[in-house]
Amino acid sequence: MDVNEIKSQFPIFSKKINGKSLVYLDSSNSSQKPISVINRLNNFYKNEFSNIGRSIHSLAVNATNKFEETRVSVKNFINAKFKEEIIFTKNATEAINLVATTFGQQNIKEGDEIIITELEHHSNYVPWHFLRENKKAIIKFAPINNDGDIIIEELQKLVTSKTKIIAVTHLSNVTGTIVPIKEIVEIARKKNIPVLVDGCQSAPHIKIDVLDLDCDFYAFSGHKVYGPTGVGILYAKRKWLEKLPPYIGGGAMISEVKKNKITYAPLPEKYEAGTMPTAEVITFNESIKFMESIGINNLMKHEKEITDYALEKLKKINSVKIIGNPKNKAGVISFTIKGIHPHDIATILDEDGVAIRAGHHCCQIFHEKMNLTATARASIGVYNTKDDIDILCKAIKNCQKIFDLK
Amino acid sequence: MDVNEIKSQFPIFSKKINGKSLVYLDSSNSSQKPISVINRLNNFYKNEFSNIGRSIHSLAVNATNKFEETRVSVKNFINAKFKEEIIFTKNATEAINLVATTFGQQNIKEGDEIIITELEHHSNYVPWHFLRENKKAIIKFAPINNDGDIIIEELQKLVTSKTKIIAVTHLSNVTGTIVPIKEIVEIARKKNIPVLVDGCQSAPHIKIDVLDLDCDFYAFSGHKVYGPTGVGILYAKRKWLEKLPPYIGGGAMISEVKKNKITYAPLPEKYEAGTMPTAEVITFNESIKFMESIGINNLMKHEKEITDYALEKLKKINSVKIIGNPKNKAGVISFTIKGIHPHDIATILDEDGVAIRAGHHCCQIFHEKMNLTATARASIGVYNTKDDIDILCKAIKNCQKIFDLK
Amino acid sequence: MDLKELYQDIILEHGKSPRNLGKCEGYNHDAKGYNPLCGDKVHIYLKLDNKKKVESLTFEGEGCAISLASASIMTELVNGKSFDEAKDIMSSFLNMIKNTSEIKSNHLDDDQKTKLMSLSGVKQFPMRVKCATLSWHTFVSALEGKKKEVNTEQID
C-alpha cells in the first residue's frame, strides 16, 4: 500500500490549515473523503438526481437501482446473508435507537436487564437508558480493567435469567480496544440472549464478518468509513427485522393504508420511512469500493504500523501518558500531558495544523472510571503517515514549551 | 423572473433522457438541485470537511459555525422566533415521528383523540397510528369535499375535550390544496390544542411564516426545497422542545452522563443525537439562498402562471380528468386518463423525457375517498416552463394514440 | 427502449378486455397479490381437480394494462394444465422475463408461446416487470395453498 498515493486521493490534504499542511488525526470522529466519493455525489446531483422507489420514470429507476446496489455492497462488505438485513438510517446512533426502541417495545419489561460495558459511547448507552426510564429496566455495566479491556469473566457474571440483550462496542473510540465479540456472543448464545455490536469504529479499521461474529445486530456510520455524512447502517438478522415492530412511520414503509388499519411493507422498506438519504446512500457505494481498492489487510497493516510508531514515539515524551493498554489495539490513542489540559493541547496543536480531539469523546463513563475529566485523542486513518506522527510529537513538545514544562 | 436563466442553473437539464430533453414534473417528490447547492456540497467535502461540535480544531470550528449559520437561515426563512426552535432531522417524516413519539409519550393516553385529515400523506398518518396502536388513542379524519378542500366546519365538529393534537398538511401533495392553517389554528387555540403542520409541500412553494400561522410544530424536508437529501427540519415552539422528552438518544444530546443518571443538553442539541447530516445541513443554506435569490413572490407568481397554463391545456384534452378543484391550488396536478392506467401513462411519458409520478403518492386515504386506486401526477417546480407543459400534453396525446383512444 | 414492443396489440386488447374475470365456480384455492408501489391488486381463484389438474382459473384485479394482460393471458394458457405443467410454464415465463428471451416450456404449443412472448417487451422496462409477474406469483401461491398475500416487494 502506497500511503502517499492514497493521501493524494483526498483533496483536503492539499489545503493549508493555519498556513500549515493538515495533519488529520481525528478520523475516529469522522474520516476525510476520497475524490471518488466526492465526485460520485457531485455527479449524482448533476446528472442523475431523483428520489427512489416511488416514481417509475427513468431517473427514478436508475436511482432506485443504484440505491439497491449499495445495499448489496454493504451486505458483502460485512458478509451478511441477505440484502434485506441491511437497513439504512441517518447514522449509527439512529441504528442503535431503532433496535433499543423496537426490541424494547416488544421484549423489555420492568426489572429486565440490559448489559452494556464501561467502554460504551453515549450512543450505545443513552438509547438503553431510555428503556431504563420508560420501562424500569436495569442497566448493568460490564467492567473494564486499567488496560481498557472488558473483563469478560465479570461480564459473564452479570448474565442472569433476566438479561434480555447485550450491547457492546467492537472497538473503543477512546482506547482503541478491539473487543473479543465472539467470546461475548458465545456467552450470550448459551442463554439465548441477542447481542448488538456497535461497529462504528470497527467498520473503518478491521475486517467485519457478521456471520462469523454471529451477532444479532451490528450498527455503523458511513461518515467514518470514508463516506458522506447522513448515512448509517443497521445490520440485523432477518428474523429480528421480521419480528420487531416498525420504528419510524410514514411513506414507503407501508403496504396498505386504511382508515382503521395499516399493514407494513416487507423488508427492508419496513424500516426505511420517508425519503431516504438517497444521494448519500448511493454515494456510499464508492466508499466501500475505496475500502476494497485498498484491501482490508493492507489497510490494517498500514494503520498498525502508524499506530505502533506513534505509541513508541509518544511514550518517549516523558510527560505524556497514554490511556489504556489493551491486548488488541487499533489506531485510537488517547493521552494526557501532565500539567496541560487536553483542551489547551488541542488548541496549540491546531496552530501547527494538527487536528486532534479533546474532551470525553462521548464516553463519560470511561473517563469517570479512569478518574479523568478529559483526554486528548489522536486517531488514525488510512491516509496518515509517519510524518504526521512526527509533526504531532513536535507539536506536543511545543505545548510543553508554551506551558514551560520542558 | 427569467425562468430560462433559472433553469440554466440546474445542470441536470442539460442531460438527455431517452434521447429527449428532460421535462421534470416530479418536484413534489423531490426537486432538482441548482449548481450553487451542488458546488457547496462538493467544496465542503473537498476543502472544509469536519464533523461539528465535538472537536475544537480549525476545521471543526468552521464546520460548526457554518452548521449554525444554516440554523439561523432556516429560522429566518420560516420566520421563527429563536434559532433553538429549529431542529435538524433526516427528513420530514422523522420530524413528524419525533413530535408524535415525544408528544405522545407525555400527553396521549387511552381514549385520547388525534385529528388528522383525509388529505394527509402517510408520513402524517402512520406516526399517529403508532399512538393508536401503542396507547389506544383514537384518530379522527377531518373529511374533504370533492374539490379536495378540507371541510373546516366538519373538522371543528370533531374537536372534543379529548382532542390532544391536530396534525394537518399545509399543501396537499395530490391536489395542490392550500389548507387554511390559520383557521384551523384558531379552532385549536380556543381549546388549547397544539397544531402540527406538515409543511413538506408548502415550504418550497409558498411564503412560510410560522409566527403568523401560530402553529406549534412545522415539519419539512430539505430535498424538496432544492436542497440535498438527508436533511429534514422540525420547527417547534420552544416551550414544547423544553417540555417534551428527548427522541433519539446518543452522543451530543447529553449533558452529564453517569452510571445511574443522564441529563440532557439544552436546545437544540437535545434533539440532535449522533453525527448529524453535517455536509447536508451546511449545504442547505445555499438552497435557502437560492430561494431568496428568486424571491418567494416571484416564485409563486411563476409557478401559478405555469399551473394555470397546465390546467387550461389539460382540461382541453377530453379524456383527461383532473382530480380535485380546491379553492387555493398550488402546482400539483393529479389526473387520470380514461382507459389508461396511470402506471402506463408514466411509462409512456417517460419515453418522451417527461418525468411524472403514478400511484397513490403516499395518500391512500385520499385515493380511497375519491374511489381511485392510482392517479398520475405532474408537479411543478421553479424551473418548469410552458414548453414543459406543451411537451407533457403532447406526450399525453401519445398515450392516447398508443392506447388507440384518439 | 420501444413502447411498441411493450404495448403490443395483444397486450392492449387483453388489457382492455381481460379473459376469465371473476370468481370461478367451485374454486378450491385462492390467493391475493399486491404491488404496494403502484397499488396493483390481483385475486386468483383456482379450481384444482382431484388429480391436481387446473380445472378452472379466473381472477379479479385492478392495475395497469401490463398486469391485466399478463393475468388474462396466464389464465388462458394455464387452464387445463397439471400442477407440474403449470409450474413449469410459470418458471419458463419468469425466466423469459428476467434472463433469456425465449419460452422453453414443453407444455405450450407455438401459438401459445407467441402469445406469452407478447409480454417480453417488459424486459426493457425494469419498473414494469413486477406488473407482469404479480399474477403469476399469486397463481403459484394459490396452487401451493400458501396463506400469505403475495407482495411484489418480497419477490425478486
Next chain:
Amino acid sequence: MDLKELYQDIILEHGKSPRNLGKCEGYNHDAKGYNPLCGDKVHIYLKLDNKKKVESLTFEGEGCAISLASASIMTELVNGKSFDEAKDIMSSFLNMIKNTSEIKSNHLDDDQKTKLMSLSGVKQFPMRVKCATLSWHTFVSALEGKKKEVNTEQID
C-alpha cells in the same frame, strides 16, 4: 492567530496556581457552571454582605488553563465590589471578549484592566470563548440567586 497572546504568562501562572480556590467561609450564594463540550466545571461560592457587596468570592473547578485563569482573575477583581459594580465589570468583560477590544468599566483601575485584558487573546479562538466566560456567567448566576446550573450551550 497567536498562541502567545492566548497563553500569556499571567494566564499560565493563574492557570497553574489559581487564587481563591475552595469554599469561602460563610458563603451565602453559590452556583454551578458546566461546559458539556469539554467537561469544564466551576462552582462559585459568594458571600454578599447586607449591602449586597461582595465580601468574599471563591471557586472550585476543573478545566483548561483559560477557564481556571479566568475564574481566578475574576475572583481577584470582583472581590470587594458592590452588586452593581460587579455586574458592570462582568458586562464590560463580556463586551471585550465578544466585541470591542477594551475594558470600559469605571470600576477597575489600570492595573486591573491590564490583568483582565490578558484574557483578550481568546477572541481569536472562538471555541475557547466559553472557557473564558463560564465562570463569569456562573458568578452572575450566584449573585442573582438563580437556581439553574449555568450551561455554556445555553449562553451566547
